Amino acid sequence: MPEAAASFRTASQMSESTVFRTPGETHLGVGAVRMVGPIARRCGARALLVTGARSAKASGALDAVSESLQEAGVEVVLYDRVGREPTLGMVDEARQLARESACDLIIGLGGGSPIDAAKAVAGLFFSPRPTAAHFEGRVSLPDKTLPWIAIPTTAGAGAEATPNSVLINEETKVKKSIRSWAWLAKAAIVDPALTVACPKSVTAASGMDAFTQAVESYTSRHATPLTEGISLRAALEIARGLPRAWEDGGDIEARTAVAWGATMAGIALANARLGAVHGLAHPVGTLCGLPHGLACGILLPAVIEFNLDVAAPKYARLARELGAAGETSSTEAAARAFLAYVRELNARLGVPASLGEAGLTREMIDEIVEQTLPSQSLAANPKPASREDLRAILLAQLE
Template sequence: WIAVPTTAGSGAEVTRNAVLSDPASGRKQSIRNDSWTARVAVVDPVLTMTMPRRLTAQTGMDALTHALEAYTSRWATPLTDCLALEAAVLICRNLYSAYRKGSDREARQQVMLGSLMAGMALNNARAGAVHALAHPVGIRYGIPHGMVCGILLPFVMEFNLTHAAEKYARLARELGIVSGDGGAEEAAERLLHFVRALKQRLELPARLGEVGLEESDIPELVEAALESGSLAANIRKAGFADLEEILKKNL
């Protein structure tokens, strides 16, 4: 099949992933098969230029989540790091411009390239705790996947900070957020602040509680997240109490 993406994005044009949703049971499952990889991908940023601002923000944060989760994955390699790091840089530098002015062709092109590279990294290094939580939360409350990822990303980054500081620091330096003189922990904190600020500039909700999350649902959502294979790739091991705390911070 030939993939022609119109968002930036899921990166599905270069992955072997599919997602099945069953609203009746409240389950959303990612499945993978090499035969689902597109034979040809026609990636033209012009096709994304009519995306509404809200969709631009949501799909862009999904792509950034792919990049950051693949970058800090337990299964990351030097090759996936190259793809994921550059993807994160491209998206961080250009997503707000694409959001603010949809006709900005250069910004659209850079975000589209970042999405594609993030998809390639994700395809090989997998995702992490953001995606493990995003699937049950999204289907329970009918929230778009990119919005859930965008809301959760800073919370999971904060959880991973002790284990991912060096990689977060490298990205912060690539983005020019910090100089090369500071420590890794400080640089990682600055990156976390940057992502929080980007989420705010894109006018995404600050917490899942703003879009429906109920405290009484948290135990069931965590149980569903624990079944996700994405957790195995998360750089910091996350158990029931950890995921519960992340969701409680979102109320």
């Protein structure tokens, strides 16, 4: 297995100790949502339940969570105004409601957006400053946080397993994350049955976010033997389940595979970080008005191609695990087979082949590049990417 030795860690990096962290507990499986009441009871008596305006209600997820909390004797205060992107204003509003209602616990229910909002509400509960002050890095984060529980209803972002909250400044449209290890969830409750109601477009976008996160955490400069194993298996579970879950949303076996993969990718990225796709995807998503996962899916083949000379052994390993290349093929051929596999996966899920088809214009490119350059994700990419490299990647998307 030639790729086994394909590590990007230098000798000095290998001698540095690393740390690996996950949520306090992770419950994963059909019916896991029933665990929320008993877990919440251990953390507090009154929970602020942070969710979106519609999908958690329509799918029955909100009822299932509320019922379990009620049975356990936990009071619920509802904040259901999180939109597609969690804004600083929403976090401020929810923090205030949590304080006024004397909540001692936060629960995030929904896609990545309500979960990231809930995470920030818990993390900043004890801060007297507006969320913007922390977002801009002007003041340090409070030492104390409220406990919080994550219950995803999409299989994608992996936000239930990460210590960062991706927020958007509604005025400047800048999107970035606040990150603190203290912000990891007390519990992640991942119930694949809650994802059954996801429409095809959400299944594709969130699934490609998860797949990209598995791949980028695997090839990250900060990957360790511990995270690499998780990333690899995450990619496999997502690739196995996603096309089936997309074709038949009610296929609970496929939904379960994707749920495992998405949470595992979240655990891997929390500890290993990501790469250039995620560096670019935030400004691309904001400027083109694209869902994050869709931006990731479209950009992934372009970044794989850019990284190919440096990361070929890892892409080859992925191709072999996924059955896209044989054991005897050369590293380069197998890495190219992985690139073809990703393009094919996108095509099967109806993901556009380029950003040009999805709203990118030449005028947006400089702004995207400037916003990408300081990103921590970009810094973790296996191959350093300069301003000119990023411009070239984006320009090629217009062809």
